[in-house]
Amino acid sequence: MSRGLKAVLAVVGVLVVVVLMVFGSYVSARNQMVAKDQQVKTAWSEVDIQMQRRADLIPNLVATVKGFTKEESGVYDEIARARDGLMNAPTPQAKMAANGQLDGALTKFLVLTENYPKLRSSEQFMRLQDELAGTENRIAVARRRYNDALRNYNTFILQFPNNIWANMAGFHPNNARFEASQSAQSVPTVKF
Numbered sequence: 001m002s003r004g005l006k007a008v009l010a011v012v013g014v015l016v017v018v019v020l021m022v023f024g025s026y027v028s029a030r031n032q033m034v035a036k037d038q039q040v041k042t043a044w045s046e047v048d049i050q051m052q053r054r055a056d057l058i059p060n061l062v063a064t065v066k067g068f069t070k071e072e073s074g075v076y077d078e079i080a081r082a083r084d085g086l087m088n089a090p091t092p093q094a095k096m097a098a099n100g101q102l103d104g105a106l107t108k109f110l111v112l113t114e115n116y117p118k119l120r121s122s123e124q125f126m127r128l129q130d131e132l133a134g135t136e137n138r139i140a141v142a143r144r145r146y147n148d149a150l151r152n153y154n155t156f157i158l159q160f161p162n163n164i165w166a167n168m169a170g171f172h173p174n175n176a177r178f179e180a181s182q183s184a185q186s187v188p189t190v191k192f
Contacts, residue, residue, distance in 0.1 A: 025161065025165070026165050026168070026169075029161070029162045029165040029166075030165060030169045032156060032162075033153075033156065033157055033162070033165070033166060033169060033171045036149070036152060036153040036156055036157075037153060037171065039149045039152070039153070040146070040149045040150050040153050040174060042149075043142070043145045043146035043148075043149040043150070044092055044146055046142040046145065046146070047139065047142040047143055047146050047178070048095065049142075050135060050138045050139040050142045051086060051095065051099055051139060053135050053138070054102075054132065054135045054136070054139060055083050055086055055087055055102075057128065057131055057132050057135060058079060058083055058102075058106075058132075059083075060128055061109075061125075061128045061129070061132060062076055062079060062080075062109070064119075064122065064124050064125045064128055065109070065112075065113060065116075065119060065125065068116050068118055068119040068122070068125075069112065069113075069115075069116055069119065075105070075108055075109050075112055078105045078108065079102070079105045079106065079109055081101075081105075082098065082101040082102040082104070082105040083102060085097075085098035085101060085102070086098040086099055086101075086102050092176045093176050096176070096178060106132075110129075113125070113129075143178040146178060147177055147178055150174055150176070150177055151177075153174060154173045154174060154175075157171050157172075157173065158173060
């Protein structure tokens with residue numbers, strides 16, 4: 001074999017190795033992006049399930065309170081509208097916005113209940129309120145897990161060279177993060 005042929009074969013061999021390494025990097029990164037995207041979807045599903053659970057508890061809680069407080073229909077209407085908005089929201093962003101409205105309505109509702117001592121001593125109300133508090137805790141945990149999965153996904157696809165592979169494979173940053181609602185940022189006032 002001539003020296004020129006050996007040089008050409010060496011260059012071709014190096015190019016084949018480089019191409020295989022680049023292709024392997026792409027396949028590995030794409031598989032990780034798919035896995036991280038699925039983790040985000042699974043985490044969102046858990047948030048959605050917990051918000052649904054809370055939405056299902058609300059009618060029972062409102063019905064119990066209505067028996068004690070018939071004159072507070074404005075608050076009940078606001079809760080019903082917020083709950084309907086949550087139930088009919090088509091996207092995660094719309095559900096997050098509707099959830100913020102429901103948080104505000106529930107805050108007003110729970111402040112309202114402070115004005116009724118008989119209601120606070122009702123066993124059914126206390127049980128439903130405890131169940132709602134437990135569900136709120138589950139929602140908080142699910143939101144945190146969702147935000148963590150989203151951060152992990154976004155960080156991965158924005159790092160070099162993953163950002164190149166992400167663009168080629170059609171993966172884009174997802175900014176649908178849960179943040180504190182406006183109602184959660186203000187402290188409710190309780191009047192006795």
